[in-house]
Amino acid sequence: MSIKENVAEIRRRIAEIRPEGVILVAASKMNDAQRVREAIQAGVDACGENKVQEFLEKDALAAYEGAPKHFIGHLQRNKVNKIVGKVDLIQSVDSEELLRLIDRRALSMGIVQDVLIEISIAGEEQKSGIDPHSLPALLSFASCCKGLRVRGLMCVPPIQENCGGNRPYFAQMKQLFVDNSEKKYDNVSMDFLSMGMTDDYLEAVSEGANMVRIGSAIFGARNYGG
Numbered sequence: 001m002s003i004k005e006n007v008a009e010i011r012r013r014i015a016e017i018r019p020e021g022v023i024l025v026a027a028s029k030m031n032d033a034q035r036v037r038e039a040i041q042a043g044v045d046a047c048g049e050n051k052v053q054e055f056l057e058k059d060a061l062a063a064y065e066g067a068p069k070h071f072i073g074h075l076q077r078n079k080v081n082k083i084v085g086k087v088d089l090i091q092s093v094d095s096e097e098l099l100r101l102i103d104r105r106a107l108s109m110g111i112v113q114d115v116l117i118e119i120s121i122a123g124e125e126q127k128s129g130i131d132p133h134s135l136p137a138l139l140s141f142a143s144c145c146k147g148l149r150v151r152g153l154m155c156v157p158p159i160q161e162n163c164g165g166n167r168p169y170f171a172q173m174k175q176l177f178v179d180n181s182e183k184k185y186d187n188v189s190m191d192f193l194s195m196g197m198t199d200d201y202l203e204a205v206s207e208g209a210n211m212v213r214i215g216s217a218i219f220g221a222r223n224y225g226g
């Protein structure tokens with residue numbers, strides 16, 4: 001199937017659960033500029049990269065023209081200055097330190113950087129993301145950062161053997177999203193709940209995701225063999 005057919009099929013399946021309001025982010029790692037352009041032509045809403053270097057290379061080739069750019073991977077502190085202002089949304093902020101660095105860079109550029117807070121919803125220690133209990137403290141910290149705006153939450157739950165295994169995590173994310181929407185912090189608006197990938201995006205949408213990040217179902221399986 002072509003990228004165009006894949007995107008149409010994903011849209012169709014999502015629409016069966018939720019007819020509108022779900023943002024489809026193409027997770028385009030390991031796909032070249034031409035394939036990224038194809039996905040944009042096929043109508044994805046945004047493109048997400050998870051490596052700074054790969055993003056910069058493809059961005060220099062104007063791969064993302066016509067679509068918003070998201071950074072979705074683990075962001076190292078020493079790469080913050082390369083990303084702030086270059087992408088529309090940094091989805092993967094998981095520490096006060098990162099907020100501070102992003103804020104400082106954005107202020108120096110005279111911009112406001114949109115970010116999501118990444119949650120480690122399954123409590124896997126080796127993974128990125130903050131403990132859900134730390135969210136209120138991080139949001140109050142963010143409310144003092146005039147160079148950024150928190151637009152919602154993101155998670156990457158465990159890879160599951162069983163279909164449906166991440167559903168409880170998605171439900172917990174939705175609850176966290178709702179609970180923290182009611183609290184009013186400056187610079188914080190809970191607009192986006194980013195969860196769901198190729199294997200579980202339908203479950204994520206039915207549990208309340210309004211942003212999904214999909215790679216292989218759009219582009220085909222990634223070849224890690226090099």
Ligand SMILES: *Cc1c(COP(=O)(O)O)cnc(C)c1O
Pocket residue numbers: 027029050072073156197198199213214215216217
């Ligand atoms: C690669 C990636 C995805 C998409 O993965 P697929 O399983 O191929 O859909 C989503 N989110 C992040 C952070 C990724 O790195």
